Amino acid sequence: MILIDASVLVSLADAKEKDHELCWSAVRLLETPLITTWPCLAEALYFLGKNKKWFKQKILWQIVLGL
Numbered sequence: 001m002i003l004i005d006a007s008v009l010v011s012l013a014d015a016k017e018k019d020h021e022l023c024w025s026a027v028r029l030l031e032t033p034l035i036t037t038w039p040c041l042a043e044a045l046y047f048l049g050k051n052k053k054w055f056k057q058k059i060l061w062q063i064v065l066g067l
Contacts, residue, residue: 001035009036009044013060036064 011023027034041064048056 001033002030004034004036004040006036006040006043006047009040009060009063010047012063013044013048013056 007019008023011017011019012027014020041060044060045057048060
């Protein structure tokens with residue numbers, strides 16, 4: 001398992017983040033599952049929801065749930 005923090009979650013969900021492609025490239029190469037904590041998820045949702053960008057929160061939930 002690989003533990004990830006809020007910054008990775010934000011980068012995965014927001015295509016405008018500078019590390020978006022880098023994070024997705026790394027995730028695709030991994031053979032072990034990613035895990036996070038509730039506080040990291042809450043922090044990522046907070047940052048994605050700033051400036052009324054709720055649709056980015058939805059993208060993160062889809063990533064987390066594997067949809």
